[in-house]
Amino acid sequence: MDGQSNPREAKGNGMEPTDLIGAYRRMQTIRMFEERLHDEIKTGEIPGFTHLYCGQEAAAVGVCDHLSVDDYIVSTHRGHGHCIAKGCDVKAMMKEIYGRADGLCKGRGGSMHIADLSVGMLGANGIVGAGAPQAVGAAIAAKLNGKGRIGLAFSGDGACNQGTTFEALNLAVVLKVPAVFVFENNHYSEHTGVAYAVGTSGDIASRAEAFGMKAWRANGSDYFDTYKVMGELLDYVRAGNGPAAIELDTERFYGHFEGDPQRYRGPGELDRIRTERDALVSFRTRVVEAQILGSTELDSVDSEVAQLIEEAVAEARAAPPPDPASVTDDVYVEY
Amino acid sequence: MAVMNIREAINATLHSEMERDSDIILLGEDVVGGAGTAGGQESIGGIWGTSGGLFAKFGPDRVLDTPISESAIIGAAAGAALAGKRPVAELMFADFIGVSLDQLWNQMGKFRYMFGGKTKCPAVVRMIYGAGMNAAAQHSQSVYSLMTAMPGLKIVLPTTPADAKGLLTEALRGDDPVMFFEHKALYGVKGEVPDGEHRQRFGEARMVREGGDVTIVTCGRMVNFSEKACDKLAGDGIGVDLIDLRTTSPLDEEAILDSVEMTGRLVVVDESPPRCSLASDIAATVAAKAFTSLKAPPIMVTAPHTPVPFARELERAWLPSPQKIEDAVRQVLGFR
Numbered sequence: 007m008d009g010q011s012n013p014r015e016a017k018g019n020g021m022e023p024t025d026l027i028g029a030y031r032r033m034q035t036i037r038m039f040e041e042r043l044h045d046e047i048k049t050g051e052i053p054g055f056t057h058l059y060c061g062q063e064a065a066a067v068g069v070c071d072h073l074s075v076d077d078y079i080v081s082t083h084r085g086h087g088h089c090i091a092k093g094c095d096v097k098a099m100m101k102e103i104y105g106r107a108d109g110l111c112k113g114r115g116g117s118m119h120i121a122d123l124s125v126g127m128l129g130a131n132g133i134v135g136a137g138a139p140q141a142v143g144a145a146i147a148a149k150l151n152g153k154g155r156i157g158l159a160f161s162g163d164g165a166c167n168q169g170t171t172f173e174a175l176n177l178a179v180v181l182k183v184p185a186v187f188v189f190e191n192n193h194y195s196e197h198t199g200v201a202y203a204v205g206t207s208g209d210i211a212s213r214a215e216a217f218g219m220k221a222w223r224a225n226g227s228d229y230f231d232t233y234k235v236m237g238e239l240l241d242y243v244r245a246g247n248g249p250a251a252i253e254l255d256t257e258r259f260y261g262h263f264e265g266d267p268q269r270y271r272g273p274g275e276l277d278r279i280r281t282e283r284d285a286l287v288s289f290r291t292r293v294v295e296a297q298i299l300g301s302t303e304l305d306s307v308d309s310e311v312a313q314l315i316e317e318a319v320a321e322a323r324a325a326p327p328p329d330p331a332s333v334t335d336d337v338y339v340e341y
Numbered sequence: 342m343a344v345m346n347i348r349e350a351i352n353a354t355l356h357s358e359m360e361r362d363s364d365i366i367l368l369g370e371d372v373v374g375g376a377g378t379a380g381g382q383e384s385i386g387g388i389w390g391t392s393g394g395l396f397a398k399f400g401p402d403r404v405l406d407t408p409i410s411e412s413a414i415i416g417a418a419a420g421a422a423l424a425g426k427r428p429v430a431e432l433m434f435a436d437f438i439g440v441s442l443d444q445l446w447n448q449m450g451k452f453r454y455m456f457g458g459k460t461k462c463p464a465v466v467r468m469i470y471g472a473g474m475n476a477a478a479q480h481s482q483s484v485y486s487l488m489t490a491m492p493g494l495k496i497v498l499p500t501t502p503a504d505a506k507g508l509l510t511e512a513l514r515g516d517d518p519v520m521f522f523e524h525k526a527l528y529g530v531k532g533e534v535p536d537g538e539h540r541q542r543f544g545e546a547r548m549v550r551e552g553g554d555v556t557i558v559t560c561g562r563m564v565n566f567s568e569k570a571c572d573k574l575a576g577d578g579i580g581v582d583l584i585d586l587r588t589t590s591p592l593d594e595e596a597i598l599d600s601v602e603m604t605g606r607l608v609v610v611d612e613s614p615p616r617c618s619l620a621s622d623i624a625a626t627v628a629a630k631a632f633t634s635l636k637a638p639p640i641m642v643t644a645p646h647t648p649v650p651f652a653r654e655l656e657r658a659w660l661p662s663p664q665k666i667e668d669a670v671r672q673v674l675g676f677r
Contacts, residue, residue, distance in 0.1 A: 078424050112457030119455040128423045129456060133447050139416020140448070146366065146417060147424035150402055157420065170443070173413035180408055336458030337492050339516035341544075341591050 023298055029071055029229055030289055030299075031307050033063040035096060036087045037286055038315045040260075043086075043103065046319060047264045053105050056117045059087030061227070061259035064285035065190050066091035068224075068232025069158070069254075072240050075126045078144035079158045080137035083118045084258075085130030088160050093125040100318035106325035113328040114336070135168025137161065138187060142178045145185035145249070154244045158186040164195030166210045167203060175217040178249035185249040186239065187214060190226055192258040197270050214251030226254025227283040230292070257283045342535060348528040350502035351391045351467075354509045355429070359399055362427060365513060367395060368405040369414055369431030369467075376406045388433060389469060389528065411441035415466060419449040419518075422464040427513060434480045435470035435522065438488070449518040450493030461516040465509075471562055471612060472660055473526035478648035481656075483561065483612040486619045488520050489589040495543055496590040498522040500564045502532040504587060507541025514540065524562045544591030548600075552580020555670050556600040558623050559610035560586040567610055569663035574670055581670065589619055597623065598631050605636035606673045610661055615643040637676030640669045 040060040046052055059066065062084075070091035073079065081088040089099055094110060102109030103117050110120055121129035128144060131137050137159045144157030165171055166189050178185040189210045193200045200208040211221040220242060224235035232254060239250050257279040261268045268276070293299040345353070359365045373396040375384030382401075386393040396404040407414050411432060418430035432438065438445060449462045472481040489496045495517050499505040505523075512519040549564060550571055557567050564585045571581045582600040586593060601607050607627050611620035620641040627639055642661045650659055 078420075080420065110457070111455060111459065114457045115455040121452070121456040121460060123423070123460055128420065129452065129460075131448075133443055136416065136443055136448055139413040139444065140420030140423065142413060143417035143420025143422070143426075143428070144424040145420075146368075146405070146428075147421045147426045150366070150426065157424070170412045170416060173408075173410035174416065176408055177410055177413040177417060181405060337454050338495070339453070339461050341495075341517075 025071070026293055026299055027303065027307060029067055030304060031311060032067045032091055033229065033286055033289065034307060034311045035314065036063045036066065036090050038311050039086060039090060039096065039100070039318075042315050042319060044260060044264065051323065052103060054116050056103070056264045057084040057262065058260040058264065059084050061257040061279065061283070061285075062087055062190055062192060064229040064232050064289070065188070065226035065254045065256050066160070068226070068229050069188055069236050071233055072236050073126070073158070074155075075124070076153065076155045077158065078126050078128050078141070078148065078156070079160065080128045080140045080144070081130040081160050082137060082162060082165065083130065083132050083134065084162065085120060085160075086117070089120050089122070089127055089130065092127045094120065094122045094127055096314060097318045097321055100322040101325050104322040104325065105327065106322060107328040108325055112332075112336075135161065135165040135170040138165065138171045138174035139177070141187070142174050142181070142183060142185050145178065145183035146181065149183050156184040156186055156240070156243055158188060160188050160190060162195070163189065163191040163193065163200045163204055163208075163210060166213065167195070172217070175214060175219065175251070179218040182248040184243050184246070186243055187249065187251040189214070189251065189253045190256055191253055192256050194258060194262065194270070196262045197266070199270070211251060211253040219249045219251055220247075221251040221253065223253050223255070226256030227285050227288070229285055229289050342533040344531060345502050345534055346529050346531045347499065347502050347505045347523070348390050350505040350534050351509060351523065352393055354506045355392065355395060356398065358510060358513045359395065359403065362513070364425065365427045365429060366403045366405065366421065367392060367429045367431070368407055368417065370407055370409055370433050372431050373404055373406045382406065389523075391467075391523070392431070411437045412444055415441040415444035416448065418464045418466065419444055419452070419462060422449065422462040422518070423452065423460060427463050427465070429465045429467060429513070432466060432468040435468035435484045436479050436482050438468070438484055445488070445494065445520070446491050450491050454493060462518050463516045465512045465519045465521055467521045467523060469523050469525050471524040471526055472649050472656055473562070475651055475653060475656055477651040481649040485520070485522050485561070485589055486611070486613040486617070489619060489622070490617070493518065494590065495519045495588065496522070497543065497588050498524070498561045499587070500527060500530075500561060500585055502530065502534045503539070504541055504547070506534050507539045508543070508587065510538075511540045511543060522561065527562055527565070530565070541587065543588040544593050545587065546593035546596040547585040547587055548596065549583040549585050551582055553582065554580045554604060555606045555608060555673055556582045556584065556597070556604045557608045557610060557666070557670070558584045558586065558597055560589060560619065561612055563610040563612050563661060566661060566663050567666050570666035570670065573663070573667055579670065579674065594626060594630070597627065601627050601631045602634045605634050607635070607639040608642060608666065608669045608673055609639060610642045610666055612661060613644055614646045615641055616646055618643060637673045640673050642666050642669045
């Protein structure tokens with residue numbers, strides 16, 4: 007992969023070590039959250055379908071580190087990383103995934119339907135491609151509010167084939183709204199390869215360009231590259247130039263869903279991507295080699311995050327389930 | 342009280358509500374019209390004449406002409422509503438829910454529940470529906486039965502200019518997604534409209550007539566057809582309780598059951614095919630909740646289980662008619 011930008015450049019780009027510690031903490035939180043889920047799901051205690059974000063941490067954090075709570079994002083079925091990167095409460099998320107009464111969505115949504123408007127997270131989504139038009143709507147709202155905020159849709163390479171996404175790309179250009187389309191290309195639409203399913207030989211950015219918007223590409227497994235390129239993109243969008251897109255090349259460390267035997271992977275593929283494209287490892291190596299952060303500092307972040315996840319699981323397991331009598335609550339504001 | 346038709350009442354309400362609340366925006370295909378043409382925007386002034394003058398008054402940031410992209414129109418409305426705006430999206434024909442249903446059904450109708458009651462989605466989707474203009478199978482349907490079955494959506498069908506104003510105002514003041522059905526054959530119906538603030542609560546049926554012998558429950562254009570039947574029946578001394586539901590979700594069960602408890606005889610008139618329809622739903626509700634009051638099996642007057650045909654003779658045969666309604670009333674009265 008190209009796009010291995012220098013961490014010192016990123017620092018010169020306005021990033022102080024505290025920001026880098028925060029970025030590392032957010033990426034590590036996603037990693038440990040997901041790896042723990044991978045283990046806990048095997049116990050049968052967590053209901054439903056779960057799609058893990060491991061491997062793509064640099065994408066969510068590199069993008070969301072540019073956003074404030076007033077910027078809106080919409081997410082996907084593989085949304086835990088986006089939620090954590092945007093600032094959703096990790097313990098409340100874990101309770102939601104366990105289906106608990108005090109989960110972030112009271113146990114109504116589960117893994118695929120986590121939202122928290124207080125941090126500008128408009129919702130994960132179980133329907134592939136549903137989010138892109140909603141981000142255009144959020145961008146319409148942001149433009150009307152006139153404060154330089156944006157509406158951003160995370161989509162995968164799978165969603166880039168949905169008609170809703172095409173409609174949204176065009177509508178955003180027509181209305182010239184501050185919408186951002188982030189395509190995380192993890193090379194798999196469920197169990198089908200991107201080279202097969204995306205008719206432009208797997209190239210998503212050129213597809214966005216064909217709709218009349220500017221598109222960028224970055225290494226979505228590298229925090230510094232994603233952060234740097236995303237900064238350029240957002241300068242362009244926040245200046246009122248209309249929508250933009252970015253294709254982030256990244257990897258999915260687990261299957262489409264938990265329990266997926268991944269028979270579609272090539273020999274040694276999983277070992278290779280974990281060795282060559284681990285965003286946490288490359289981040290640590292580079293900030294330590296560049297003497298921006300020390301191993302000890304990073305180790306203590308690891309311990310703190312491990313403790314947080316341990317508590318999140320313990321509290322989620324102990325939390326009460328929803329009252330069955332609440333099953334008809336919250337359909338309407340008033341009915 | 343001003344006299345105006347339903348088209349004018351909707352247009353006037355959009356004007357006054359958009360003046361009152363700067364969060365209200367309007368979007369859809371040709372809601373302005375003429376964008377990118379030599380004639381310029383507002384050269385046609387909206388395809389149904391319901392959005393005339395809004396673009397000139399509120400400008401391109403609040404009145405948005407969109408490409409023919411129904412999923413994106415409804416999806417953008419959903420996103421804008423989550424982000425704090427009050428979008429009014431127009432589906433030029435209600436039949437186009439076929440290409441935007443996910444955003445209506447899986448998205449705006451479910452946000453609040455899926456997200457644990459922590460969000461609201463105050464979007465209004467205006468959709469133009471109904472047969473009677475020979476627009477054939479894909480531009481004539483009454484999809485309110487389908488949508489009534491979807492939890493999280495409110496289904497509203499005005500039949501008078503006063504209700505058009507009252508119900509649209511209520512939709513724009515409320516915090517839930519509302520499917521606002523405008524019958525294309527009712528736009529010209531005239532009537533008095535209250536001046537100033539006028540809100541009509543949802544779930545409160547309109548008792549169009551009180552006659553006491555038979556209950557007719559209906560909505561939309563079938564209210565007008567039923568009134569014609571009632572006029573003829575009145576000549577024979579038959580009195581009908583005619584109930585215009587106004588909204589099918591929420592449903593005013595109390596008004597229906599109260600009337601059936603008095604009359605014991607029910608005719609449901611519904612401009613949609615009969616299976617899993619509003620008619621079958623009302624008939625089932627009455628059978629389950631007012632069984633001992635019934636003196637006769639409920640009769641459903643509906644369209645047949647077919648698409649809407651094109652030719653005048655076929656479309657007339659497809660639609661319920663005042664004659665079919667009158668016959669049903671006589672039949673339900675004749676049951677011993």
